[in-house]
Amino acid sequence: xxxxDMIEVKGLRVVAGAAPGPVTEIVKGVDFxxxxxxxxxxxxxxxxxxxxxxxxxxxxxxxxCAISGxxxxxxxxxxxxLDAKGRRALRARTVAYVAQSASAGFNPARTIMDxxxxxxxxxxxxxxxxxSAKAIGLxxxxxxxxxxxxxxxxPHQVSGGQLQRLMAAMALITDPAVVVFDxxxxxxxxxxxxxxxxxxxxxxxxxxxTAVYVSHDLAVVAQMADRIVVLNGGxxxxxxxxxxxxxxxxxxxxxxxxxxxxxxxxxxTLPQNLGKHVPPLLEIRxxxxxxxxxxxxxxxxxxxxxxxxxxxxxxxxxxVxxxxxxxxxxLARVVAxxxxxxxxxxxxxxxxxxxxxxxxxxxxxxxxxxVFQNADTALNPSHSIADILGRPLAFYHHLRGxxxxxxxxxxxxxxxxxxxxxxxxxxxxxxGQKQRVNLARALAAEPALILCDEVTSALDTVVGAAILxxxxxLRRELGVSYMFISHDISTVRAICDEVIVLYAGHRVEAGQxxxxxxxxxxxxxxxxxxxxxxxxPGWLDARRDIVxxxxxxxxxxxxxxxxxxxxxxxxxxxxxxxxxxxxxLKKLPSGAEILCHxxxxxxxxxxxxxATPA
Amino acid sequence: MMSQPTNPHHVPHxxxxxxxxxxxxxxxxxxxxxxAPLKQGVFKRLVHRFSVLGLIGLLMVAFWLLVAFxxxxxxxxxxxxxxxTEIFGRYSAAYPLGTDYLGRDxxxxxxxxxxxxxxxxxxxxxxxxxxxxxxxxxxAVSGRVVDEILSRLFDALISIPSKVxxxxxxxxxxxxxxxxxxxxxxAYIPGAFRISRSLAVNVMSLEYVxxxxxxxxGIFYIAxxxxxxxxxxxxxADFGLRFVFIVLLxxxxxxxxxxVQPPNADWGSLVRENIGGLSEGAPAVLMPxxxxxxxxxxxxxxxxxxxxxxRKHGGA
Numbered sequence: 007x008x009x010x011d012m013i014e015v016k017g018l019r020v021v022a023g024a025a026p027g028p029v030t031e032i033v034k035g036v037d038f039x040x041x042x043x044x045x046x047x048x049x050x051x052x053x054x055x056x057x058x059x060x061x062x063x064x065x066x067x068x069x070x071c072a073i074s075g076x077x078x079x080x081x082x083x084x085x086x087x088l089d090a091k092g093r094r095a096l097r098a099r100t101v102a103y104v105a106q107s108a109s110a111g112f113n114p115a116r117t118i119m120d121x122x123x124x125x126x127x128x129x130x131x132x133x134x135x136x137x138s139a140k141a142i143g144l145x146x147x148x149x150x151x152x153x154x155x156x157x158x159x160x161p162h163q164v165s166g167g168q169l170q171r172l173m174a175a176m177a178l179i180t181d182p183a184v185v186v187f188d189x190x191x192x193x194x195x196x197x198x199x200x201x202x203x204x205x206x207x208x209x210x211x212x213x214x215x216t217a218v219y220v221s222h223d224l225a226v227v228a229q230m231a232d233r234i235v236v237l238n239g240g241x242x243x244x245x246x247x248x249x250x251x252x253x254x255x256x257x258x259x260x261x262x263x264x265x266x267x268x269x270x271x272x273x274x275t276l277p278q279n280l281g282k283h284v285p286p287l288l289e290i291r292x293x294x295x296x297x298x299x300x301x302x303x304x305x306x307x308x309x310x311x312x313x314x315x316x317x318x319x320x321x322x323x324x325x326v327x328x329x330x331x332x333x334x335x336x337l338a339r340v341v342a343x344x345x346x347x348x349x350x351x352x353x354x355x356x357x358x359x360x361x362x363x364x365x366x367x368x369x370x371x372x373x374x375x376x377v378f379q380n381a382d383t384a385l386n387p388s389h390s391i392a393d394i395l396g397r398p399l400a401f402y403h404h405l406r407g408x409x410x411x412x413x414x415x416x417x418x419x420x421x422x423x424x425x426x427x428x429x430x431x432x433x434x435x436x437x438g439q440k441q442r443v444n445l446a447r448a449l450a451a452e453p454a455l456i457l458c459d460e461v462t463s464a465l466d467t468v469v470g471a472a473i474l475x476x477x478x479x480l481r482r483e484l485g486v487s488y489m490f491i492s493h494d495i496s497t498v499r500a501i502c503d504e505v506i507v508l509y510a511g512h513r514v515e516a517g518q519x520x521x522x523x524x525x526x527x528x529x530x531x532x533x534x535x536x537x538x539x540x541x542x543p544g545w546l547d548a549r550r551d552i553v554x555x556x557x558x559x560x561x562x563x564x565x566x567x568x569x570x571x572x573x574x575x576x577x578x579x580x581x582x583x584x585x586x587x588x589x590x591l592k593k594l595p596s597g598a599e600i601l602c603h604x605x606x607x608x609x610x611x612x613x614x615x616x617a618t619p620a
Numbered sequence: 621m622m623s624q625p626t627n628p629h630h631v632p633h634x635x636x637x638x639x640x641x642x643x644x645x646x647x648x649x650x651x652x653x654x655x656a657p658l659k660q661g662v663f664k665r666l667v668h669r670f671s672v673l674g675l676i677g678l679l680m681v682a683f684w685l686l687v688a689f690x691x692x693x694x695x696x697x698x699x700x701x702x703x704x705t706e707i708f709g710r711y712s713a714a715y716p717l718g719t720d721y722l723g724r725d726x727x728x729x730x731x732x733x734x735x736x737x738x739x740x741x742x743x744x745x746x747x748x749x750x751x752x753x754x755x756x757x758x759x760a761v762s763g764r765v766v767d768e769i770l771s772r773l774f775d776a777l778i779s780i781p782s783k784v785x786x787x788x789x790x791x792x793x794x795x796x797x798x799x800x801x802x803x804x805x806x807a808y809i810p811g812a813f814r815i816s817r818s819l820a821v822n823v824m825s826l827e828y829v830x831x832x833x834x835x836x837x838g839i840f841y842i843a844x845x846x847x848x849x850x851x852x853x854x855x856x857a858d859f860g861l862r863f864v865f866i867v868l869l870x871x872x873x874x875x876x877x878x879x880v881q882p883p884n885a886d887w888g889s890l891v892r893e894n895i896g897g898l899s900e901g902a903p904a905v906l907m908p909x910x911x912x913x914x915x916x917x918x919x920x921x922x923x924x925x926x927x928x929x930x931r932k933h934g935g936a
Contacts, residue, residue, distance in 0.1 A: 024750035342834040371836030384827040398835060
């Protein structure tokens with residue numbers, strides 16, 4: 007009996023739609039099993055049925071879906087044969103669930119502690135005092151700051167990564183035999199993701215919990231799981247140990263997934279030098295911008311960008327990297343004219359670009375196009391694809407009738423979409439198709455510069471890789487320039503010639519793409535680079551030792567706005583320097599410019615030591 | 621009330637018409653045939669998408685709209701004609717819905733009154749919704765100054781109780797059809813403005829509107845092409861609600877004697893002038909009340925259905 011698997015799923019089938027209407031099978035006979043104390047990863051793109059399968063472990067099917075066949079056994083319980091009361095008991099003690107969005111999972115009106123211990127109190131498993139004591143223990147294991155008092159706070163008073171860990175504490179409070187993690191780090195920044203993953207891994211190991219980890223990110227899964235089940239279209243493509251799936255994949259789909267993750271760096275033909283006198287396509291000097299009321303000095307109440315400078319030569323691609331809140335999207339919006347700037351100059355083709363969008367020339371409108379991250383909200387749901395693409399053609403090029411139709415079909419062809427989708431509305435397209443339409447709309451203007459705001463972030467790995475290939479191809483064929491905004495270093499590396507790194511609105515580093523490849527770099531760039539999970543098991547464990555080291559002590563900061571914005575998190579900060587004097591611009595041997603007090607040689611020494619832990 | 625003798629020779633329309641309302645609630649199938657030819661394609665699709673309750677609402681509203689148009693043509697007697705010596709008469713073959721306090725045929729009174737109630741309310745509701753939506757959109761797409769001015773203006777209007785305003789205006793200027801329409805519309809414009817503005821502000825923050833702005837589109841294009849189609853469904857639902865409120869407001873005004881003036885009468889006035897028959901349980905007070913109730917209930921069923929649909933389809 008002891009050797010029996012903890013979870014056993016056999017021939018699981020889930021259908022969408024009720025019996026009289028059309029029924030679609032979304033999970034087509036899935037088998038897998040998980041041993042006690044093992045972590046199994048379910049991996050696949052959206053629509054592959056991974057979340058549906060994970061939820062069936064709780065005996066739950068989302069509204070509109072029904073479990074139509076197969077068996078699910080957790081421990082000694084046949085989950086699918088339980089009645090409503092039995093399922094409630096199952097969810098109380100045996101299986102717990104950690105959802106993707108922790109901010110949506112917490113009630114903002116109650117303290118965290120109340121909510122973390124709620125499952126235990128609701129099912130009368132322990133007293134309030136015992137549950138609170140246990141929760142504090144869990145907070146400590148999850149490496150949360152101030153474990154004794156964090157429970158007294160409200161959800162909006164902790165960060166996203168902390169909230170995700172608190173959600174795990176909520177799931178673990180009842181000592182469940184199995185925990186289901188449903189994409190728990192997908193919505194987080196890379197630097198935060200690392201902390202959360204490390205905390206999850208530690209607590210799973212300490213408690214010996216059996217876990218099912220749902221993700222679309224192979225590199226993350228490689229750190230967390232013992233075994234991987236690769237899903238596609240509701241069926242199991244491959245099921246094996248992590249090392250086997252990563253190193254010797256059997257299935258063609260797994261190989262495709264791996265190829266999309268391990269993108270080779272694109273061989274970029276550096277933009278031909280058109281002579282020194284040609285001004286760059288876009289040049290920004292000392293830009294400051296923000297939101298809210300403008301004060302007497304002309305600075306907005308909330309400063310999002312502070313003294314940012316950059317330039318994009320014609321035909322090249324600039325990557326803008328930073329975590330959420332670093333001001334990257336605002337940067338694109340300022341260039342597009344959607345956000346007013348407080349200070350600084352924006353030159354387009356050597357001519358100043360008016361801050362007010364209404365005062366720009368039609369030619370400037372046409373040459374700068376913006377592509378937003380979320381194609382769901384970037385396409386008007388009440389227009390057909392033909393209308394969406396037809397408008398810029400009519401607006402900029404005065405194309406109508408058959409000429410417009412021909413051009414529209416050309417555009418669809420350019421982004422590799424079939425002509426037949428022209429009559430559909432965005433609701434009838436998949437995420438990747440919508441993003442292509444989104445791109446095609448920008449291309450319809452025949453722009454010189456496309457501002458790409460996280461265009462691949464909302465897409466699956468394979469689809470995202472295809473969009474990146476498309477962008478590179480369009481650039482070769484049409485000679486457009488991109489400002490490519492992303493939080494994902496590997497994406498930026500794959501497509502960009504030059505890179506700037508933003509932190510809290512400051513440009514902390516700027517240089518060629520190669521600056522991301524090896525130290526020395528700005529301490530924040532270093533943190534970003536080190537936080538991208540590598541596609542090999544054990545990477546996280548090696549990395550954790552580095553994270554664990556405490557930050558050097560630093561005294562009170564002087565009241566100067568220009569101080570290094572990264573000093574609060576910097577692992578190599580210097581007391582008496584970083585908190586007193588603003589950093590000056592330094593040039594590294596690689597040609598990159600950074601804002602830091604450390605000389606290049608010193609950074610190189612520090613970061614090389616970091617990368618190879620003893 | 622139940623023992624209604626239908627004499628097909630004498631009052632062919634009356635019997636069928638009242639029956640229709642009831643029968644529609646039970647039998648859904650045959651009815652669309654008589655309405656469908658109006659707008660074949662659109663209507664067929666609508667009918668397919670509606671639930672049974674929505675269809676019932678649709679039929680009730682369509683029935684009263686039809687009555688508003690052809691009511692006087694099919695009425696057995698002239699609208700204000702004194703036809704019987706019996707006041708507050710019961711249901712009879714000659715007077716299917718009885719007679720009123722002067723001995724007039726109640727059925728004819730209701731058929732004539734439908735024109736005032738439905739027509740006036742419809743005109744006022746269309747006016748209120750169109751004007752409210754226009755200003756709401758304008759406030760949302762224009763700059764902050766225009767938005768502030770419009771919003772505060774309509775806030776000021778909202779702060780005046782609509783019924784009291786209507787009473788004062790009508791007492792001052794006298795009651796006429798255009799005046800009643802204007803007053804009813806004015807009372808409900810601020811509400812329509814508020815709703816359309818908040819809907820439009822939500823849509824304005826979406827990225828496709830940002831794309832249109834970055835493309836260099838003017839505010840009227842953005843309002844008309846990008847924003848309006850995505851808020852039209854909630855606005856239609858709101859229109860339906862407003863229509864019902866206006867029917868009730870007009871009926872209320874008529875009940876107070878400030879609405880449509882005698883000898884013409886909308887349904888509200890019919891209830892008021894026959895209120896004396898209430899103690900006898902006269903059909904003369906019951907029937908106009910039922911007419912008001914079926915119209916408002918029908919409209920509400922229709923709206924609920926529209927709203928559910930628009931939520932499901934996300935304005936698509």
